Structure formats: structure tokens, C-alpha cells
Amino acid sequence: MISGVESVLTSPERLALFLLLGVVALMAAWTVCRRCALIGQGRSVAPVDEPSGGRLKRFLLYVPGQLSNLRGVSLSDPAGIQHLVLFWGGIILSLYYLIFFIVGDGFGVQNLVRENFPARIFLAVTEILGVLLLVALAWGVFRRTVLRPGRLGPDFEGGLFLGITLSAAVLLFCLFSLEGLRFTFKVTSYAGPVSGLLAGWFMGISDGPDSLASLFHIAWWVQGVILACFMFYVPYSSHQHALFAPFNIFASSPQPTGRLSVIAMDDSYRGLSGVKDFTWKQLLEFYGCTQCGKCQDACPANAAGKPLSPKKVIQDLRIWVDETGNLVPFWKGGNKGGNGNCADAAGRVSDEELWSCTTCMACVQACPAFISSVDKIVDLRRDRVLSRSRFFPELTNLFRDLENFGDVFGRSRSRREDWAVGRSVKVLTSDNQADTLFWVGCQAAFHDRHQKSATSLVKVLRRAGVDLAIMGKGELCCGDPMRRLGNEYQYQNFVRRNIEQLKKLRFKRIVTYCPHCYNTLKNEYPQFDGKFEVVHYTELLGDLISSGKLSPKKSEPVKVAYHDPCYLARGNGVVKGREILASLPGTTPLEVERSGEKTFCCGGGGGAMWMRDTGGAKINEMRVKELAKDNPGIIATSCPYCVVMLEDGARSLGLENVKCKDLIELVSEMV
Amino acid sequence: MKIGVLTKTVGFVNAQTGTDSGTNYICPEDIIRMLNPLDEVALEYALEIKDRSVGVKVVAVSLGDRSAEEGLRRALAMGVDEAIHIRCEELGQLDAMATSALLARACEREGFDLILCGDTSIDDNDGLEGPYLAGRLAIPHISRAVKVSVGGNRQLLEVERVVERGDRQLMQCSLPALLTVQKGSTVPRYPTLAGFLHAESSHVRVLNPADLEFARNVTLFSLNTTRIAARSNPKPKKQRGVAERSRLSAAERIDLMVSRDATKGKEGGTIIDGLSEEMFTRLDDILEEAGILKR
Amino acid sequence: MNANKEIWVLLEADDKKISRQSLALLEEGERLASECNGQLQAVFLGPAIEGIGREAGSRGAGTLHQYVDEGLRQYDPLFYEQVLLDLLKERQPFLLLALSSSLGADLLPRLSFKLGAPLVTNCAEIEVLENGELHFIKPVQKGRLFSTVQCKGEGMRMVTFLPERLSSCEASRTNEAEAELSEMKRLAADTVQPVRVTGFLKADHRTMDITEAEIIVAIGRGLGSKENLRAIESFADQIGGAIGGTRPMVDEGILPYERQIGQTGKRVAPRLIFLFGISGATEFVQGIAAAGTSVAINIDSQSPILKSVDLGIVGDLNVLTPRIVQHISTVMKRA
Ligand SMILES: Cc1cc2nc3c(=O)[nH]c(=O)nc-3n(C[C@H](O)[C@H](O)[C@H](O)COP(=O)(O)OP(=O)(O)OC[C@H]3O[C@@H](n4cnc5c(N)ncnc54)[C@H](O)[C@@H]3O)c2cc1C
């Protein structure tokens, strides 16, 4: 009888395999080290204060807890569960190979590592997970060959995928066989659930020992070689996310989604022009990307067929970084001497891609690995605007209007309070004060469609006894369009002037009409030392209604579909609008497919308002179709951009009996 | 080659939101300080020449009070090499005959091969600065230039001059010369951040009238040939082609159009029924006024 | 005060005729002459024009100074300058009136400088005061304000007058007088000029950039379908207008993006714009804020665009346009 693994495997052959494994492991480690070194060369990012407990909690929830993958699970898309199995399977299997293969076989200490109770439990768990893994792998093949979800396209490393899946399956079979054989050979006293079954079957084979010994040999070698291949391959593939994503999740500080980074004017950094301009965090993100395509699925521009996929942006940039670091493997064409010079950035992501983004942040929200495409897109825009002055000519008009007149319509600040003429709205100056400062914003101040909303808002808040005032001619554009369009210089000029003005005035809080003003005042002004209490009018209105200070009267029964603005719901988690709607007597809020924090963009953000259409379908029309599904009488929202976009979409679709209204218009009709 | 560009910082009256008739209802916020749009176009033409060839230096020259510096900084941001500010607080009281005298001294000293400026400025709408300066410097002048190229060993200028309806006259002149420009389809470049920052920190050379041998402003005043006696709000056109209810000035009509502010009780033009006799006569009038129909 | 009180009007030709605006300017000159007891004279350089003496004379011009040369089909700055300089120096009129055209706005500053005579450009109105002094009223600040300008000194003064502020009342004209023709001194042809005219490029309204167009025909969703574009095109051809449109026209593929006007398109500044089937959304109006005269056709009498245009026509553009085209071609044939 065979008494130990030594009698099946000769020492030279063990040496040979473990040498091979050792060399490959070193090579892999080298690649990973070079990646890490590359990441280390990234620009530094300002540290964000976060209690370490918060970090740990996020890490635990999202890495071992797989929260972001599980959140998206539905009957039609159970991929999250598959990922959970792969994740835990991967971890347990790695441990298994480390303990029982490398240590056990490598050093010939199987007895030591196996013959104890915890090891047995571990082995049992490994085998059960192994079976689940096989199911998960099979489902993966089915998904990719039959279901083919679009988000995995267009260039996922698909050819390799089948090979990898097959190898993984073979690996698992090897594992089961080897475990079974060990039990058969009596080198171990325990067999797991699957290997036990196999062992029973092996013992029944007549010319047992010899053929089983060869089987052991073969399985043992196959296992070793597959492991070596994996080790070689993983650091070059999207599977490297297994290494990097956890770190990225750990390093991701919870900044407000709608906040963009600051460019210091005295810094040489002027947006993303070369690989040297990435921060280490951004580089880490590239390697944390799983290429799952969830961002692409969520992207409204992509859905409308515009030339933008956030996943492709991330991938194109990653390849660029790889080329710079000479990290492109030979099977992907090898290093073509790509360099990180300036001329390159523009060649990596086209103008049309860049300017198609509405900065709706759906991609950020969808990403399981805490990766943001928006910050890269905006950084690329910054490079084009700040360093190359290369953008659509219609934006020159916008920038000039802003600089000369201080608003997006080129109407000038002296006309800012025209809408309020004759309505005796208090104007804040240095010698009076008010409880609430109404930040009107360009849209409400100048666009005839929204001027009415501004008046309604004043009327309603007054009715509720709010001590309200405006800044009058002292207000300038909040700067949001400039920032999203990459014109950080003028943005900061505006912010500075606005903060200076705001600090001269006495008020307790700011209420805004526009979610874009809200987002930048609340999340971005603090970056420039402008800390104010900022609320959106829907928040204020919600409070006033629930505290009974406002009681909307009953009106004509009407069905209303509510569209959550990205910059409120997704960017800032403000979903009060829907609640207010529900509390209005007579109105029936309709279910909307994508709503609340998971809302879908109207197509107007990120400067899209001032740019040509980059092709494909219209985002606003897509959204209107979705909202109008149940024949609402009114499509309501609480953002001037959304109102314009949805109204425009409804008109192009010829939906004459649907009205688009701002929530405040509805409320003001009822009080 | 040295190109001088005259850049004026205008105080453009963009609105009249005041209440005092004595100031024509203009309050301080209504006045927008900006680089005269056509001068910005002139800068673009000059910088294009600079981009196309080597050894070209572009200098922006501005005459005016402290605010003139703003326009010069913009010019620096766009990429001019140097900026000269001729300090003159009384710009408002000088006409083009007088200001061109100051500018001429400065330009002579600089020895420009080519001088560019906008055809008119949006504030005073005169269009005289360029031709008078050319006269004082005794150099050729071409107006309404929309395309400029320097040829013939930098001795010759080829210019497209836009006349009515977008037709172009092709012109040639010798250098040095002065061109006053029109917009054409040019979109002046938007400065880069480096440009803006450079402009913030650059030195603007300041000259005083005394530096240009104008001992006292009195001498300048005596050069004036015209005097502004009053400023008033627009007078309605005498009506013929345009319907009689269209009493709005261009600016008022734009205000109305853009703000659609019907609260102020102003009304636009006549609204008539299609296919009525009146429609044809009114159309004929408008087309005739535009020089399309000849009767 | 200048003794002779001669008021001179510089005439321009348009297609072998004295241009309509020039005639209107003559009428303005006639008014001034009568108000300040002066006498009207006309000046013309260019190819021979039939009946020019009657045209000028019937509007009160006693003399027409002319320089007839078939080679003078285009304005040549230095040539005009020299010819007129000699004459003006010799005759010293009290006032020289010209149009604010590409000719007048170029020529008068030259003359004004050489003669040291005050010049007021882009004038909208001239007032004759009790004492015979003139007040020139001109739009400034893009027409938001008007300045009243006085000229210093006693000598000659010059004005360029805005064509759009002139109005002609030729219908009531009965005077059949003929102006006396006076030939100007010929210029030696061989002088080498530092500024030369070397050619002429006719603009093609079909291909020109809409930002440069002086006349634009803008279309909107009221057009309906693409077939209806044909009538619009013939209208545009007739009046030499460039076609532009609203964003829906571009979205529907009726116009290319280059022809889109508005917030996300181009900003245009034509002298005359036709707005056919356009509702006047803020995003569109942003693009036409610098336009001059505007005419709209809209089927809906309540459409906001009609409130702010100079002439609003209520009707179906697809019915009206062919009729207008027909009408214009009859008028043109008659002329
Ligand atoms: C972000 C954004 C940016 C935009 N940017 C621009 C832009 O740059 N430029 C732009 O133009 N638009 C822009 N728009 C679209 C703009 O809001 C309007 O939707 C658009 O200008 C309306 O075009 P319209 O007037 O042709 O169509 P409509 O508003 O539908 O008006 C059609 C008009 O034609 C009239 N009509 C119908 N039939 C006839 C007929 N047979 N005869 C005569 N009249 C008829 C109707 O009464 C109506 O007034 C933008 C919209 C958004 C949301």
C-alpha cells in the first residue's frame, strides 16, 4: 500500500512543478509590483477626513459582503449571486491551494495540515463551494453565449473567457479527483462530500493502484500547470480587479457624488493631458475595473446611441496607462511604445465622447467597484478647455456671455431681479437680514418658462410664513455649467465672487430653485471656504407641508408622473419631491420605472444645454416615453433643466395632452 | 513683423434698469465693461497671422481710463506679446480726431508694420478711429476686412473686404497699413488657462499723454471736431416699410423678444392676416427697404 | 457760418440705377436744404446712368456733379477719395451727406480727415436749429441710446446716414426738374496706388455661412415635411437669403447642423430675417438677438413670436410661401 504522497510523486518532479510555480509567481508578483509602482507615481490626492471605522465598514460591506453586486440582483439578472460565489469560491480555493498544495505537497507536510478537525471542515466547505463554483461557471457560459447582455460588449476578453472557464472547471475536477485519490490511497483519513463519492468509485476500479497512480500524476500536474497559467494571466486581465478593487473600495472616500475636484490655479496640473496627470486613486480605479459594464448599462448617453460608453472611457484610459508603463501583454499586441505625452489624451477619448456626457452620475452609482467615469471625463474636458481651448464654438458664446454678463443667457446682472419687479420681494443688502435667502439662479431669473416658477415659489413660501429675501443684482451664475464643462478657471472666479457677496449678507440658510445651483452651493462651495446651509426648495416644502404650515387644497384629480432630477436624487439623495406629490390631495402619483435615487437623466446636465447634439437618439425623448407610459396628465419634476428637456421631448414626440410642470407650479395652484 | 491691435474696453450699456431719467435710466450695473467685440476679432486676425508665420510680434494698444486695462488683459490672455495702455481719463470727452492723435504718436514710436482694429465700437458706434489714425500715420487703410494674409515678402497685404450682402472685394495694399475689420464668420479664440494666468501676472506698459508729447489735455480737447450735446432714449423710426405699431428701437425689441416680458405694455409689430392685400404691400415695403425689390 | 449753404448728397448706384436709399437720402437732403435755406446738389461717380439728371433734379438737386467712367463698376477707395477731394476743396459745400454703406462708411472718414472736416457717422436724424446750426442724432450702444452730436467750427461738415432710418415718399413727387450736369475733373489714370482693388467675389447665399448672411430665411417645425422646403428655397433664391432653422429642423434631418440657429447652434446677425413656422422658444431667440428687421409667418395668431417681430403674418406658410414667390416674381418682372 502507498503510504505517502512521496511514493506517488518523485522528488524531482515535485521540485520541477514547484520551481515552475515559483518562477511564475515571481513573474506575477513582478507585474503586480510594476502596476503598484505605476499607481504610486500618480499625483497625490488631498486626503479626506474619514473615521477609520467608516472605511472598514465600507470595506467589509462591499468586499466580503459583496453589497454592490447583491444590490443589483433580480430574477432577470442574477449575476450578483454568481459573483458572490466566485468571490468566496476564489478566496477559499486560494487558501486551499496555499495550504494543501503549496505547503502540504511542496513541503511534504500533508499529515500535519490535514489531520485535524478545522482542516476537515475547511475541506468540506471547499468542496461544497467547488460545486457551487461549477454551477456558477456553467451559468456564466450560458449567460455569455445565450443571454449576451449588451453591457459586456463590445470587446470583453470574450475569446479567452471560454478557455478560462474551461480551465477553471478542469481545475475543480482535478481538485475533487486528487482529494478522492488521497482518500483512496489512504494518505488521508478524511474525504469531503464530493471526493468521498469519487473515492468510493475509485475503490471499485479493478486494476486500481497503477492507473489510479497515473491519474494522480496527471491531475496533479494539470492542476499545477493551470494554476501557473492563472497566475501568469490574472495580473494582465480584468481579473486583476480581484487584487485591486478591494484596495480601491478601501481607499474610496465618501465624497458627495456631485462634487468635482478642485484645480489649484498655481498648480501645473491643468486637467488630464497625459498619464502623469492621473492621481494614484484614478490609476487604482483603472485596475479595479471589472469590465462588468454596469456603468455602460446605466449611461443615458450610451442608451441613446450617442458615442459614449463610460466603460470604454475607463478601458481606453487604462490601456493608455498600460502602454505607458509597458504593461501590455503580448497577446494584446504588446507594447507599441505608447507614450504618455500630451497629444495622446485627445486621441484616447474623442471630442464626441467627451461632450456627450451629461454628468448624470448614473455610471458612478452603478459601479460595483467604486469607480467614477465622470471625474475622468471632466478632467479630460478641463484639459481641452483649459489647455487646448478646443471645444464646440457654441460654448464660446456661453463662456463669453458668462464672463461679460454673469449669466448663461447673456442678459446681465442688472436684469436679475426683473422677474420680481412689482412683487415686492425683499432684496438682501448689507443692512437688512432674512431667515432664508432664495438663490434664484439663471434659469429662474431669465428663462420665461421658469420665471413663473420663481414667482410661485416666492408666493408659496410667503404663504407659509417663511422670511424670504433674494440677492437681487448681487447674484451671479452659481458656476455649475462652467465647472461641468471643464472651465474651472472661470468657475472659481464666479465662486469667489459669489462667496464674497454671500458673506456680506445676513441670513440663516439658502434655498435654491435649481438642483444644479443646490449641488454646487452645497457640495462644492465648501471647497472654496464657502460653507452655508443649503436646502433645495423641495426639502423646505416637504417640511412645511408635513408640519402643517402649508396645506394644499384639493384640486382636479390628475395622474402625475414624477421625474427625479439627477442632481437632487442621485447626486444628493433628495427625493422629497415624490413625497410632496403624494401628499397633494387629488393627485395620483404614478409608478415610474427608474425613479428615486435610481432616476434616469433628462439629458440636459453637464452643459448639454448649450451644446449641439452629438448624434444618436434624444435622451429627453427616451425619458419622456418612459414617464408617459401610464398616460399621466402631468409630468412633474423639480429642476428647470428637466422641465425644459422634458417639455421639449414631449413636444417632439407629439404628446399634446401631457403637460410638463415644475412641482412648485402644482403646489402653488393648490395653496 | 510687428502688428499693433487697437483694443478698446467699452462700457456697454446693456440695459436700462434705473429709475432716474437724468441718467437715461442707466444704473451702474447696466454698464458692462468688455473688450469691444470687433477688436476681439481684430486680435484674432492678428494672432492668426502670428500663428501662421514666424517672427511676428503682436502688441495690443488701448487708450482709456483704468478700465482699459481689463481689455488689455484679455488681449494678453488671448496671446498678444505686449500690452500698452495709454492713460487718458477724459476719453469720453475726446472724439476720434483727438484720440487718433494720441494713438498716432504711440504707434509711430512702436513702428508697427500692420495695425488692426475693429470697424466700429459698440459703445459710440463711430467707426472713425481706424481711418483717422491711418490718415495721421499716412498709411493705407482698408475697411471691413474679413480675411487678411501677408504676402510678397511681407511687403504686401491681401485683404478681402466684405461689402453688401456678403460679397467680397479683393484688395491689395502695401505695408505698413491699417485695417479695420468685420466679424465675418470668425470666432475669436477663447484663452487657455495658461493665457489667463499669464495675463494676470503680465506687466502692462502705461503711457501718459505727457509721455506722448501732449503736455496738457487742453491741447487734445482743441483737436475735437465734434461734441456730444446730449444723450437721449431712442426715437421711433419714421414709419413706412415697417408697420406703424413697431415703435421699438432695436434694443427694445430684442429685450421684448428675449424676455417676452409683456408686462411692460410694449407691443411688437403689426399682426396681419396672410394673403390680404396688406400683406403684399407690407412685404414689398420691407423687401424694398432691404434693397431686394426695386420698383 | 458757412456762406454758401450748399448741401451735397453722394449717390450710389445699384445695378445701373441710383439706389433706392440714395434717392431717399436725396429727399432728406432736400428737406434740410429747404429748412436751412440752402441748395441741394448731388454727386455721383460710376458708369453712365440713364435719366440720372431727372432722378436727381426731381428731388430738388440743382446740380449733379458726375464722373462717368464705364470702368468704375466697383468702389475704389483711393480713386474716389482723390476725385472728390479736389472737388470738395474747390467748392467747399456746407454739408456732405452719404449713406452708411460699405462705400460711404469707407469714403467719408478719408475725406473728413484730409479736409479736417467734422464727420458724424451712422446718423439717424438731422435737426436744424433756429440759428441754422445742425444737430446730428445717432444711435449708440447698439441702439439703446441716441447721442446728439454737434460739429465744431464753421466749415464743411459731413454725415453718413443710416439707410434704415431713411424713408422715401416718392409717390407724392411731381417735380419734373432736371439737374444740371457738371463733369468733374478727370484723374490721370497712371498713378500707382498703395491700395488697389484686384477683384470681386460674389457671395452665394446658398452656401454662405449663416453668421455672415445679411438676409436669412429661417424655418421651423411649421414647415411640416421636407417637400415643403422647395417653396422656401425658391423664396430664398429670390431674395438672396441664406436658409437657417430651428433645432427640430436639424433633428428631423431637413437642415444640416451648420444651419441651426440658437442656443445650441449659431448666433446670427442678419439685417432682415424671415421666421417661417417658428414659435420663438427662448433657446431659439437667443440666436437671433442681433437681428434687424424681422418678419414672421405663423398659423397661430397667439404664437409668442408674433408679439415681438416687426411684421407678423398669420397664415399657413405652405400656402403663403408659393403665393409670395409668385408675387415677388411679378413685381420683379414689372421693374
Ligand atoms: C437644451 C435645448 C437646447 C435647444 N437649443 C435650440 C437651439 O439652439 N435652436 C433652436 O431653434 N431650438 C433649440 N431648442 C429647441 C427649442 O426649445 C424649441 O423646441 C424649438 O426652437 C422650437 O422650434 P420650432 O419653433 O421650429 O417648433 P415649434 O415650437 O413646434 O413651433 C412651430 C410653430 O409653427 C407654427 N406652425 C405650424 N404649422 C404651421 C404652418 N403650416 N404655417 C405656419 N406656421 C405653422 C406653430 O403655430 C408654431 O408656432 C433647444 C431645446 C433644448 C431643450
Ligand code: SF4
Ligand atoms: S455621467 Fe451619465 S452620461 Fe456621463 S458617462 Fe456617466 S452615465 Fe454616462
Ligand code: SF4
Ligand atoms: S467602471 Fe465600474 S461599472 Fe464600469 S465596467 Fe468598470 S467596474 Fe463595471
